[in-house]
Amino acid sequence: MTQTQIEAFISESAEFTPESCIGFTITSGYAHFKKVGNNSAKPTYRIPPRTTVAGLLAGILGYDRDTYYDLFQPDNSAVSVVPLNNPHTVSVSTTTVNTKADEAIKYIPPDVHYTKGVKALTPESYVELDRQRDPYEMLVDPKYRIYVSLAAEDVETELFERLSESRYHYSPSLGLSECLAEINDVERHSLTEADDEPIEVDSTVCELEGSTVVPKPGVTVCRERSPLYMEATDGGGRRTTTFGNVTYALERDRALTVKGQLAYDTGRHVVSFS
Template sequence: MDVLVFDIHADFAHFRKIYSTSSPLTYSIIPPTSFYGIVGAIIGLRKEENQYLRLLNQHNLKVAIQVLQPVKKIRIGLNYVNTKGNVWVPKQRREGAHTQIRTEFLRFPKFRCYVRIDDSALFSRLVEYVQNHQNVYTVSLGLSECIANVEFIAFQPFEEKNDREIVSIATAIPERLLRKLEIEPGKEYLKERLPIAMNDERVVLCYDEVLFDASGQSLKAAVDSYWANENGINIVFLN
């Protein structure tokens, strides 16, 4: 199976955790549901009526995410203004329609993305745009203010393996595929519950616990199946 490999990075990123409200928190890596929007922006699929989610979803797009920069988070106060007519801020607050929200961001995030799209026309378009460093809409990591840069790395074949032996996995590993994990000293293991699938009404259909190293190192694990290239890079798709 041919896979497109590219890096994406920015100064800041924010992928809001659904359960965080008054003080938004961010996931540490790109959730698959956010990645559909990133690919849609590159190849020019509209957000109107969620067109991109009808063409890019868990059924026809596979993505594996590798952390390249250590996960760092900061919190920044964002100033929000009510622009929808009636001021929603309680009268006892002097700032009127203005309010400040402490928001968590990833600082200098960088990820390596391994992508496969079943639709050959869409996949060819994505490969062409990434190779030529082009995009139709502005690419961002979560919020529109977090403008990102995409860099082509490779377009190469990967072969599926089902030996269930312990190997070095470069990408984040979904818990549903994990059979055994070899704990190594000096690594910072993180596990987050990510949204994996979403319908075209933007309703999340399923979540999964995902394991990765916060510093970007590979993990030694046995999984149900993984994909390997000729260079010995082993990856696991999140969806």
């Protein structure tokens, strides 16, 4: 889809109300969703931020970095995450190096053919830059059910086909590229608006103005403030435009009770979109 087509979808979709969605289950041995504002120590969100889900889907579709943000704005997309387990965390220390193209470490001298790379490794060829040892907080065996609806029907159709056929442009991962993920149980779902008040919601809830998560006995309510939407900048980078309070129940067999917020029944879960 061209930039002109993307802008046309945005102008035509003042408000986006999903009528159907794609649902799929994603899991991995480990996951890490780096919290904003932390550098040396790297804690993780428990729930993949909406921006992370957008990046995951864009990678499956083959979009380059900083080219897909307009497809996942609130007026033309809807995303919901249902945590299917409560993963514990471990701390993993990782030695990192700078991989910026014009500063990357030269492992192989320029006069040595790449097929001889193993023999070419010498201290002089790989210690040009200092290493940094960082502790990562990793989620162990995370599992989520993700629901997504897009106003761009041709993009949503391609996404469904790629998910169903495991035909990914970039391999899916949960946060870090090393946390390769498995996607299965891909389905299309019709959506029925839930009209109960209050509503029992299986998914996370991005609390909106006027909405309230009602505490209940036996349900541990957790909240994370995470990025929701991004935009590309003129300098070739990106920036977060909106953060939100994402609330979820710690116990996987318990639902959140919510007042003043739309929710939809997918046939498998009752979800709140953001």
